[in-house]
């Protein structure tokens with residue numbers, strides 16, 4: 001018998017007309033390597049474990065078989081759930097959902113996006129009838145355990161995108177619980193650029209004899225071929241200047257800059273926005289509210305030239321248009337994270353550039369990268385092009401008290417990210433001059449950070465995996481630091497008599513001026529596993545929501561973390577300029593006092609503002625009432641007996657959308673309706 005030539009195009013795969021139409025419309029014609037290898041066995045119903053470089057087209061490698069396998073099994077009318085796709089982040093879930101909508105447009109199935117950060121009830125009402133769910137693990141589990149009509153008996157397919165991440169410690173509990181709801185004879189597809197090889201993990205998923213796919217072509221190199229990668233050795237004192245200098249000398253580029261903690265991202269993002277580098281600057285971390293997160297990724301995606309400062313929340317899966325540069329300003333926690341971060345550029349057939357900043361103490365990381373077949377050249381620092389912004393930052397942290405606070409937390413969370421990494425050959429807190437780092441952020445002194453090396457025990461450092469899998473390292477600062485009650489700045493309550501919650505709150509308000517933060521192991525605030533979970537699972541329901549106005553809101557002790565940004569009228573006024581801070585560390589105490597005094601003044605002025613606002617609202621009501629009286633007098637006969645329906649332009653009816661097929665296909669209700 002004549003041997004069939006290997007398929008090269010989607011049209012060689014005997015796909016349904018609906019899928020072909022969707023693919024053609026989206027201009028997908030030729031198969032990529034991973035698609036070529038993964039789609040045929042997946043179409044036959046086999047389990048697949050696929051590993052292929054970043055940007056190589058893994059999303060279609062599971063979406064095409066998913067649509068094909070489900071099309072004859074489920075439909076909008078029967079409303080039964082046929083497939084679940086799990087993603088580690090909300091942004092990636094949305095992206096998968098969008099691709100599914102695009103390619104599945106002509107099928108007669110419905111799909112929902114469940115990512116949290118939305119009203120749970122709204123979501124719950126709409127997911128019971130979906131054929132396909134794209135979800136983050138935490139939120140899906142929440143629905144599974146609470147929505148009685150979400151039935152999984154007919155689930156034919158489970159897909160784990162970024163499978164190694166989904167299977168790691170951070171999601172373990174949720175994923176194990178989700179698996180309990182699913183039939184074991186389902187088909188399972190796993191994809192990632194850094195795939196799990198753990199037999200135990202695969203057994204957890206009850207994989208049937210799976211087809212392993214390592215689709216990196218003939219190349220041994222672990223990163224995309226058209227990616228040029230360099231590293232630069234940068235002193236901790238110069239790092240912020242170097243980031244700034246990079247931005248101002250690449251204004252005609254689109255750049256993603258990775259930092260190791262959300263507080264660093266928030267501080268530098270806000271400070272750079274104020275300092276106007278001449279290119280639009282965005283920032284993204286896990287504590288921003290969901291709407292904002294999606295908006296930022298969307299805006300950055302559309303921009304031609306822009307900068308995005310972010311945590312590892314954006315490291316995996318995001319397919320952002322034409323990113324020229326990835327700058328890893330803080331060393332990634334491991335080689336896998338390096339691969340995912342740098343993979344935000346040079347996607348599909350495009351080229352891209354990656355630059356890694358390493359502190360002198362971190363240079364050993366280069367060897368680890370080289371061992372993993374990552375080609376990395378050395379780039380010397382061009383001192384002529386380095387611009388110092390230290391003075392400008394110092395001006396900002398003096399003028400804006402909240403920025404000062406954020407800068408301090410940036411130092412603390414950065415220190416913590418280093419401390420928590422178990423790879424001590426590279427990440428050694430003892431080798432870092434945090435005073436220099438603090439000064440480079442414009443602070444006058446380093447926040448007090450008491451690291452009791454001797455008292456660290458294994459449990460405190462968590463497991464290696466926990467550290468490895470950390471995403472947004474300051475998602476729950478208090479879960480990791482044991483803030484000594486006695487060191488919390490004086491408040492009206494006695495810390496010793498405070499409840500755990502109050503203590504946490506007080507600790508958050510502690511500003512780390514004179515606050516002794518210890519890396520202690522006897523934290524009582526929950527089991528170790530829970531703490532790790534809390535820290536890692538950024539896509540579980542987040543309570544700590546921060547918005548663009550995060551700085552202002554952080555200072556508001558009474559603010560509800562779940563609230564949308566405060567109306568501008570309630571924002572605290574910027575603090576008046578205080579005297580330049582001295583760089584003498586012994587001044588900590590007096591700065592602390594000054595800080596507390598400013599806080600007091602601020603809260604007084606906020607009270608006054610609130611009173612003013614109340615008076616204004618009262619006046620407004622009074623006027624409205626009066627106007628209404630007048631109107632009723634004139635228009636009463638016309639409106640009598642009619643009920644008017646109000647519609648708002650800001651319809652926020654939840655992220656569940658449908659793949660509109662058949663009659664519904666041109667509906668605009670295709671995506672989450674943010």
Ligand SMILES: Nc1ncnc2c1ncn2[C@@H]1O[C@H](COP(=O)(O)OP(=O)(O)OP(=O)(O)O)[C@@H](O)[C@H]1O
Pocket residue numbers: 027028029030031032035052053054055056057058059060192193316317318319343347348
């Ligand atoms: N067959 C194809 N033809 C043309 N473009 C494609 C094809 N497959 C994928 N692409 C494009 O390639 C880009 C990368 O695809 P995708 O996001 O699926 O990569 P990935 O392998 O999942 O990357 P990562 O590991 O970073 O998640 C996307 O812009 C996608 O639209």
